[in-house]
Amino acid sequence: MKLLVKGGRVIDPVNGLDDILDVLVEEGRIARIESNIPAQGAEEVDARGKIVCPGFIDIHVHLREPGFEYKEDITTGSRAAVVGGFTTICCMPNTDPVIDNAAVAGFVRERARKTDLLQVLPIGSITKKQAGEELSEMAELAAAGCVAVSDDGRPVMKTDIMRNGMDYARMFALPVLSHCEDWNLSGNGQMHEGFYSTLYGLKGIPAAAEEVMVARDIILAGLTGSRLHICHLSTRGALELVRRAKAEGIAVTCEVTPHHLTLTDEIVGDYDTDTKVNPPLRSAEDVAALQEALAEGVIDCIATDHAPHHRESKDCEYNLAASGISGLETAVAVVMDRLVHPGILPLEKMIHLFTAGPAEVLGLENGTLSPGSIADITILDPEEVRQVEPERFYSRGRNTPFKGMELKGWPWMTIVKGQIKACAGRIL
């Protein structure tokens, strides 16, 4: 089984590659990348005018299974992921039951294996049932294939428990992915606290609710020497804390989401619950700071925080609506349209943030097109213009504030282990 991707612009940031080249795939691995490779019986993919990249990785996805299959399941989420251009996703443990033991982690992996669309790597919880009280059995979680631990969706409020969790995770080289939110400060907040929360009369969530926890966790990372990763970083102040920590040599990384990079709190104005997300859409100043930091390199990767919800959880009063955005199927197009095409983010850097960047955060082997590596390939069509139509999503979650927007630059083909899984917005 051979596949030849011909004539595309191949960009592989790790290998410093950016040229019109052919990519030959054999036995599910990258065999050669050269110009004018003869087909010799290989299935050919005409990639002229397209951008051929290492397979995209999303380290922050909520697949909702087990427990919340009415929002999403591993099959629908995996379909959404490959159509969205991803070849590896990591799923968060806030399921029911929580991924806090080998049985649930094993179940997720088995379901993903049967779905056979892309690599799905589970993330275990830091604490049992994500209750923030007792540590999960991390040796068991690591052995069951969990690539990190996180209580995402809930902060570990008790500082001593977080300290112990980080310290303990270090033994298994598990990065700790932290959802930074001080519940005492965020309270019943509905949107970012600032001028617009005043204008719209909604209770605010101050940037400080995120920043005090980022500061706390960075200090704990320094104390314990463990690998800390900040999930969905969204404020200028949090960015500054990470920047300083990195300069001091603390092992901290961070991700930002496409929505925090491109949308501001102003759009909450018509009380469309699709704009409700945690952390909330921040101020224009925060968004500008995140965009600047992308090019600068403080931000390690882009992750979707794909949070599909059922219609009833969003079709209601703003205060009662669930937080979250269904992001897998729009992430690449949003970043291409809003950041790459306007010249805010260089294309090569964008590819890094979706490939080698997240791979480095979790110590994954994926994220390059080096000969011999697994043939996970994402091919982009930078010129395609299409409207975001949630009703056509593969995800069960149609909750997106990008609905109706016309975006330029979409994933065109997704190849996982040498097999074409999605093309032109369809699962194959």
Added chain:
Amino acid sequence: MKFEQRKDLLGLKDLSREEIELILNTAVPMKDIIKRDIKKVPTLRGKALVTVFYENSTRTRTSFEIAGKYLSADTVNLAVSTSSVQKGESLRDTIKTIEMMGFDLMVIRHSMSGTPHYVARNTTMRVINAGDGANEHPTQALLDLYSIREVKGTLEGLTVVILGDILHSRVARSNIYGLSKFGCEVRVVGPSTLMPPGVENLGVKSFFSLDAALEGADVVNVLRIQRERQQAGLFPSLDEYSNLYMLRPEHLLRAKDDVLVLHPGPMNRGVEISSELADSSRAVINEQVSNGVAVRMALLFLMMGGAKDEITR
């Protein structure tokens, strides 16, 4: 935009000065009707309105009801606590059910900001916001504007002080939006913990000192302070609040001689306003209630399309 082209009244934020003037001017003959011996006019005969209050209210709900009745509309009050909302019905389903009974207009109050906007998007009925969370209370602000204009003759160029819990107050916000459109200088005063972030970007001046805020004021609008705010840790005690912010006659020495005192009610006498002042000639608190009926009659008339000659006749 012309007011007649609007489906809903959700707030004063989006209304133009001309639209607000239309409502206030329409309320003038309405107030005359209230004073008549026979108050009922047939203008809205055959029209139906429903009030749906998810929060307690006496004056606003009653005021809408009687306003509708004076205009001969059929008015129904949905008692939310005893309705199927308690059985877990979604708001969307509740709204649809009410709509299918044939109501022309819904008046809604809800503790959650933006809920009237959600309702308005999901129904063919016209919607009037009777207060949503900390967002807006447009009819209260309209009656406040009416009450000020009635005494002062104009709103133009007045200095209006809004005193109290600005953070949680929809009355404050709607007043700010409305007054600003008439070139008023709006000042807000209250404890720092009850001052919303970025409030000055709304075009107001904010103060912590009551004395400083009252300097040269034409109007003081006193807001109700809720005990829950103290329990939530926003200020130490009602005593300290009163010491700092209870409006007393001596405070008014700093204001203009003809300063007017408003309060949207219900009052906590001896907490945010002294009893002496509440009952003084400076206060138009009782008149505000009558004006509330007139303003709501004007709105119902404008929104449900009554025949004009029957009002002015």
